[in-house]
Amino acid sequence: MALVVDPNLEMVPDFAGNLYAGIRADLEAATNQTEDEVITRLTETWNADHDARVAEWNRNRDEEARVLAEAERVHTTQENEARTQQEAEAEKERLEVEKKKPKMNSFDHASSVGDFLTPRPAQYAIQKLTNFEYVELWYFSPEGCKDALKSSRSVADNDLSITRTDDQLTLRPTSAFKASKAATADHELSFSIFLRAKNLFLVQISKAKWPQPNIDALSLFFWHLENHPIQNNSDIGDMVILTYASRVRQDWHDCLKHDEGFNIGNINENLIRTINEELWDKVRSRTWNTMPATVFPRTPVTHSHGCLHT
Structure with missing residues (x-):
């Protein structure tokens, strides 16, 4: 049975006092011992029992302390593991956000803009190239680049469309998805325009990482x-x-x-x-x-x- 009162707080009883007079008389008669010998015997017996109960009390307290310490250790370990996991997940999310976040490259402080600026095709054409899709060479002709510049000036800032990029929904100008009404097929270009357009086209597919x-x-x-x-x-x-x-x-x-x-x-x-x-x-x-029909009379042609x- 577990002790509920600390025996270390107990005091040895006064076996020489009046409270124990009857017990002393009975023990003197039963054991044929003197009063002092009976008091000594009672004191030694109580001390032996008291020491045993103190030892048991201390063992119980040590076991309780060990159990509490182990529980605290397990709790602390679990908290540390949970915190480490949360920190790891937070760092992973931060890296994912950082990876998807647009980045601005650095530059050479000693450099300057070149003597010639490459014409910029329409965003629609650039988007096609980014997706490795077919697009008419007209977009890379001087006329196509002028049309792109004109269209970009006329498109309102809030004229946007939703698209999915890297599993994320983003807003892009609607012009990036609309073909120009002025675009013509490759075989409808003049040969000189065809040659000029293909040069810019080759530059742009290189930029698009083909x-x-x-x-x-x-x-x-x-x-x-x-x-x-x-x-x-x-x-x-x-x-x-x-x-x-x-x-x-x-x-x-x-x-x-x-x-x-x-x-x-x-x-x-x-x-x-x-x-x-x-x-x-x-x-x-x-x-x-x-x-004229009088020169070459027309006759039906059968295929x-x-x-x-x-």
Whole structure:
């Protein structure tokens, strides 16, 4: 049975006092001892019992102290672990926020702006390149860059749209998602504008971090077309090259999306000849249709496939 009162606070009873006179007389008669011997015996017996109870009390207090200390240690350990985990999670969240936070790069204090500023295409075109998507070369022509500058001045500051970037919703100018109404297809450009536009296009895809093999293939693609002999051997050579460039570049992007990419830098001469014949057929058809009926009577033309390709 656990002790509830500290025995260290107890005092030895006065066995020589009147309270214990009867007990002394009984013990004297029973043991044939003197009164002093009985008092000594009673005192020694009480002291022995008292010492045992004090020892038990101290053991219990030591055990309680040990249990409390262990519980405190476990509690402190749990608190430290919880705090460490919270701090780690908070640091992780801080690093994630810091990683997604826009950063401004430093600069060379000894440098200055260059002698020539590269024209800036529309945000729509830049966004297309960032997503590795097809976009018309017109956006990189002088006319396209002027149109972009004009549009950026006319767009209201609050004309924004929501987009998802890195699993976060962000606001971007609506102009970044709208194609220009003035944009034209590659094959509708003049050959000189085509050459100027492709130069800025190559610069911009490099800035957009396109894979270097893809950039190299496109550079070779444009070089071959710019120097293709059909331009000197045909009255419609420029038109053939522009049509080939327009169709093949679009097809290249489509194939890349389906993981069926090909080397666009390898020019397919058979396809160029096919396009050349197709365009000559159109030229001859237009010439035929504009001739007076008295010179070349018109007769119906039957096509084996039941449709007329234009």
